[in-house]
Amino acid sequence: MAKKKTIRTIPQERTPIAHQDPGKRIKNFDEVALGYGLEDALNESERCLMCPETQCIPGCPVSIDIPGFIAKITAKDYRGAYDVLTQSNLLPAICGRVCPQEDQCEGLCTVGDTLEPVAIGRLERWIGDMAISEGWSNIPYREPNGFRIGIVGSGPAGIACAADMAKAGCDVTVFEAFHKPGGVLRYGIPEFRLPNAVIDAEIDALSKLGVRIKCNTLVGRLFTLEQMRNEMGFDAVFVGTGAGYPSFMDIPGESLNGVLSANELLTRCNLMHAGEFPDYDTPLHLGQRIAVIGSGNTAMDAMRVCLRLGAANVHCVYRRTRNESPARVEEIDHAEEEGVEFHWLAAPVEILGDDQNNVRGMRCIRMELGEPDESGRCRPVPVQGSEFEFEADMIVYAIGTNANPIIGQTSKLKLNKWGYLATDDTLATSMAGVYAGGDIVTGGATVILAMGAGRKAASSMKKYLGIRDTDSLHSTEIDDTITTLFGIDTREKNFARVRIA
Amino acid sequence: MGSTSSERTDLQKAFNTSPGLEDESAVEIIRREDFSDVTFMLEFHHPMMAKAAKPGQFVIVIPQEHGERIPLTIADFDRKKGTVTLVIQAVGKTTKEMQQTCHRGTPLFGVVGPMGTPSHIGNNKKVVCVGGGLGVAPVFPQARAFKESGAYVIGVIGFRNKELVFWEEKFRKYCDEFIICSDDGSVGIKGLVTDGIKLALKKHTDIDEVVAIGPPIMMKACAETTRPANIKTTVSLNPIMVDGTGMCGGCRVKIGEGIKFACVDGPDFDGHQVDFDDLMNRLKRFNEDEKKALERWSVSCRIRGKEAPPTGPRL
Numbered sequence: 088m089a090k091k092k093t094i095r096t097i098p099q100e101r102t103p104i105a106h107q108d109p110g111k112r113i114k115n116f117d118e119v120a121l122g123y124g125l126e127d128a129l130n131e132s133e134r135c136l137m138c139p140e141t142q143c144i145p146g147c148p149v150s151i152d153i154p155g156f157i158a159k160i161t162a163k164d165y166r167g168a169y170d171v172l173t174q175s176n177l178l179p180a181i182c183g184r185v186c187p188q189e190d191q192c193e194g195l196c197t198v199g200d201t202l203e204p205v206a207i208g209r210l211e212r213w214i215g216d217m218a219i220s221e222g223w224s225n226i227p228y229r230e231p232n233g234f235r236i237g238i239v240g241s242g243p244a245g246i247a248c249a250a251d252m253a254k255a256g257c258d259v260t261v262f263e264a265f266h267k268p269g270g271v272l273r274y275g276i277p278e279f280r281l282p283n284a285v286i287d288a289e290i291d292a293l294s295k296l297g298v299r300i301k302c303n304t305l306v307g308r309l310f311t312l313e314q315m316r317n318e319m320g321f322d323a324v325f326v327g328t329g330a331g332y333p334s335f336m337d338i339p340g341e342s343l344n345g346v347l348s349a350n351e352l353l354t355r356c357n358l359m360h361a362g363e364f365p366d367y368d369t370p371l372h373l374g375q376r377i378a379v380i381g382s383g384n385t386a387m388d389a390m391r392v393c394l395r396l397g398a399a400n401v402h403c404v405y406r407r408t409r410n411e412s413p414a415r416v417e418e419i420d421h422a423e424e425e426g427v428e429f430h431w432l433a434a435p436v437e438i439l440g441d442d443q444n445n446v447r448g449m450r451c452i453r454m455e456l457g458e459p460d461e462s463g464r465c466r467p468v469p470v471q472g473s474e475f476e477f478e479a480d481m482i483v484y485a486i487g488t489n490a491n492p493i494i495g496q497t498s499k500l501k502l503n504k505w506g507y508l509a510t511d512d513t514l515a516t517s518m519a520g521v522y523a524g525g526d527i528v529t530g531g532a533t534v535i536l537a538m539g540a541g542r543k544a545a546s547s548m549k550k551y552l553g554i555r556d557t558d559s560l561h562s563t564e565i566d567d568t569i570t571t572l573f574g575i576d577t578r579e580k581n582f583a584r585v586r587i588a
Numbered sequence: 589m590g591s592t593s594s595e596r597t598d599l600q601k602a603f604n605t606s607p608g609l610e611d612e613s614a615v616e617i618i619r620r621e622d623f624s625d626v627t628f629m630l631e632f633h634h635p636m637m638a639k640a641a642k643p644g645q646f647v648i649v650i651p652q653e654h655g656e657r658i659p660l661t662i663a664d665f666d667r668k669k670g671t672v673t674l675v676i677q678a679v680g681k682t683t684k685e686m687q688q689t690c691h692r693g694t695p696l697f698g699v700v701g702p703m704g705t706p707s708h709i710g711n712n713k714k715v716v717c718v719g720g721g722l723g724v725a726p727v728f729p730q731a732r733a734f735k736e737s738g739a740y741v742i743g744v745i746g747f748r749n750k751e752l753v754f755w756e757e758k759f760r761k762y763c764d765e766f767i768i769c770s771d772d773g774s775v776g777i778k779g780l781v782t783d784g785i786k787l788a789l790k791k792h793t794d795i796d797e798v799v800a801i802g803p804p805i806m807m808k809a810c811a812e813t814t815r816p817a818n819i820k821t822t823v824s825l826n827p828i829m830v831d832g833t834g835m836c837g838g839c840r841v842k843i844g845e846g847i848k849f850a851c852v853d854g855p856d857f858d859g860h861q862v863d864f865d866d867l868m869n870r871l872k873r874f875n876e877d878e879k880k881a882l883e884r885w886s887v888s889c890r891i892r893g894k895e896a897p898p899t900g901p902r903l
Contacts, residue, residue, distance in 0.1 A: 264833050266650055266698040274835075303700040305833060309640050331835040335847060342842060342866050344873040351836035359656065359830065365884050368656035368682055369830070370877035444869040484837075491834050492852050496705065 092136050094201050101203035102131040109424040113394045116278040116362075119421055120184075123213045132160040134205045136197055143192040143207065148539030149182075149247070151175040153192055153207055160210060169218045172211065173225045177250040178243075178289045178538070180219055181272060183212025184281050186535040187415050219288040224295050232256040234552050237321035239306045239494070242270020243534045244327030244525030246293055247541030248548075252325075253296040255545075255554050260321075261293075262304040265358065270329060272534065274358040275350070275385070277392050307497035316520055323520045323548045326500075326508060327541060330526035331491030335484055336380075340438030345374060345446030349381070349389040349485035362396050374481025376400045378449065380435060382407075386485035387418040390427045393483075401427050402479070406434040406454045406467040432456075434467065436474065438482055448478045488531050505530065513547035514540060522548055614695035618671060623754035626678045627722060629663070630690055635670030637701060643729035644707030644824060644856050647672065648832045650698035651686050658682055659829050661801070661855070662702060663725035672699075675725035675754075681881040688889075703832045704855045707822070709733045712796040714740040716788050717763075718810055720781050720802025721747060724755055726824060727801040728762075735762040742792070743767065744784035746802075750774035781806060782813045795819055800859060804868050811859035821859035825850045828873055842866045 105121040106112075112119055123131065135157040143153045152171050159168035172179045188194075188208035196204035218224070234257045238245045241263040253259045267273055269286045294300065306312070306328075315321045333348035335341050352371070355361035359369035377393045379386050382405035390401045403422070405412065408431045412419060423429065430451075437450040453473035456465035490506035501509040501517035507530060508523040510516050516523050524540030526532055549555075619631035637647070646661045664673035678687040690696070707730050717731040724745045735741045743763035747753050748771045760766045767784040768776030777783065785798065797820045800810035807823040814821045827850050829839035834852035841850050842863035848854060 264700060265831065266700070274831075303698045305700055305703060308645070308702050308704075309636055329835075331833065332849070332852075333835070333837040335837070335840070337847070341847070342840065342870060344870065348837040351830060351838045354830050354836050360654070364877065365881045367654045368881065370656075370874045370881070372874055372877055444872075493833060496852070 180215030251545035381485035642706035645702035647701030661726035723802030746781035
């Protein structure tokens with residue numbers, strides 16, 4: 088038995104992760120954070136105190152057994168670590184990269200009270216990457232239960248829900264409107280933060296569970312949710328269509344050529360390969376002096392894509408300060424290292440055009456921080472008479488999105504006052520058997536929160552269909568001597584639904 | 589929409605028989621017809637889409653793997669045959685390439701739709717359906733739907749000259765009155781579609797709605813023609829878009845005081861509210877890039893043409 092670790096005996100420094108040099112990386116789309124090597128991972132795994140009362144797990148939206156998988160790494164049982172991870176999360180290589188761990192598991196880590204917290208995300212990614220390169224996949228034994236599940240949208244919420252339902256033995260079909268699956272992982276998050284190869288591998292893992300993915304299918308218009316439930320024979324449906332519908336500010340000049348949403352910029356580049364125009368047919372018409380309005384993760388992605396495509400100057404214009412920025416600290420740091428110029432406390436009031444209706448700049452106003460608003464962040468207040476002109480030939484809006492209207496237009500689902508789908512605590516919508524989760528319920532959030540919602544909805548759907556949740560069954564199987572619980576055989580995976588004529 | 593048991597099996601069949609995990613999504617072209625040197629018609633097989641399509645909706649086509657997503661208004665659909673028809677004008681790189689490569693039996697890499705809010709057919713008693721040039725195709729399903737709903741339909745279609753005319757008979761079939769115009773007078777009355785509208789307005793004082801589809805400049809002129817009499821005028825806008833699902837905002841158009849996304853809020857809008865100048869400016873957004881792509885493609889065609897001359901006439 089190893090000696091009990093204490094905060095004094097563990098490696099004091101958080102194991103650094105290698106990064107591609109900023110000067111080099113703005114000329115390519117390769118990943119910025121290069122990932123841990125074996126030594127790094129083993130060293131970092133030693134830093135976990137294996138707290139008996141874990142702080143980190145409640146911080147994880149999908150409740151990964153964090154000390155459990157780290158213990159397997161320490162024991163050099165990497166496949167075992169992957170098994171622990173995939174009990175809760177089908178997509179470790181993605182989540183290890185894009186989760187805001189500093190606000191979740193790592194933010195609650197006990198080590199973090201005294202030292203830098205354990206780099207849980209980097210370890211998760213290391214295991215996820217190893218699984219991809221080794222070709223590991225965990226395909227549980229599935230007894231088909233005859234239930235058919237339809238999932239609308241192949242983004243993080245949809246695939247998390249699909250995986251859980253498939254594991255429970257359902258016949259799952261995922262519908263995607265684009266020609267490639269992945270949703271925001273594909274069109275939104277750029278290659279240097281989440282390589283397409285990783286998405287492909289994780290989608291492949293889903294296919295191995297027997298999930299069918301149908302692309303080029305716009306649910307609502309090709310067929311409606313009502314048709315899915317009635318004519319097409321889906322016993323339950325999950326809607327995870329994301330937020331979509333980018334916001335603009337309604338200031339003069341927004342329809343000038345050269346003004347676009349970050350969604351459009353990223354979709355053109357990530358999904359449609361506009362950076363390789365004219366080998367690919369989708370153009371972008373990149374500017375040379377680009378202003379991005381907003382300071383969230385999407386803004387950072389948009390700016391860093393522009394730099395890599397060859398923009399000379401990229402500026403971030405945000406009405407609050409760095410402290411109130413919604414982007415991850417790491418993303419702001421990376422953008423700064425790569426040469427993005429930040430203009431805090433400035434907001435555009437008008438976009439200026441030339442006689443050809445192209446953008447030539449914008450008029451901005453200085454802001455100062457006032458009293459905190461309901462979000463807890465200081466409200467920006469314009470400074471009278473502080474207007475100034477800012478030269479730019481491309482302006483990108485990254486100020487968030489509104490609800491996508493298609494499902495609302497084509498179904499009778501109840502919407503909330505902002506147009507998002509209204510759900511109860513179990514993520515059930517107003518239509519029986521139809522569940523929803525992710526950005527289409529909450530508004531723009533993160534990949535992992537969407538995955539958490541997908542899993543939560545899956546759990547509710549199983550209850551709705553009368554499928555016993557194998558997760559809760561799992562905990563009773565640990566003691567091999569007990570074979571029955573409440574008179575039910577513990578090996579039994581589910582109840583067959585009884586239909587009374 | 590009532591669902592019969594035969595529909596039920598059709599829909600279920602479409603899914604139960606889908607092979608493999610990730611279904612190949614290519615769509616097969618089953619018929620092509622060339623209307624002129626630049627205009628051609630493609631009919632493809634997609635029973636679910638044919639069943640779902642309604643007048644006024646559009647599809648997005650990705651012709652090949654490296655292709656762009658182009659929105660095309662549905663020109664016809666046949667629910668029995670399970671086919672959807674598009675009429676395409678070869679103007680840019682993508683459409684010229686389609687003219688060269690899309691034949692009967694060849695696949696389209698991806699087709700998604702129907703998209704957009706369907707046209708409101710309603711209980712109009714008398715309507716004018718106006719199609720200018722290529723716009724004749726997308727206005728056709730609306731004329732047919734109006735006719736089938738019991739309305740008195742006045743068709744007004746216009747072309748530059750006689751050589752470019754297509755679907756004259758097909759259109760006439762659903763019209764109670766039919767006016768064809770040409771710029772040079774080689775067919776029908778000499779004049780623009782607005783002259784045709786004026787004729788119809790003079791003869792009938794009880795027109796409920798005018799539906800006009802064609803190039804933006806034509807739709808603008810139609811809206812101006814009907815404005816004095818304050819007759820409801822619906823136009824179908826086709827701005828530049830990427831996804832067609834409301835996600836990119838590239839297709840935003842100025843309608844009255846507000847901004848709308850043509851892909852999900854339209855493509856049909858009140859012609860008297862549309863800012864056509866803004867639309868026309870935004871359509872020029874990628875002019876330089878489009879020119880570059882077309883030149884590069886034409887050069888590569890010439891080079892390839894030397895190696896292997898084109899074989900036989902296209903069908």
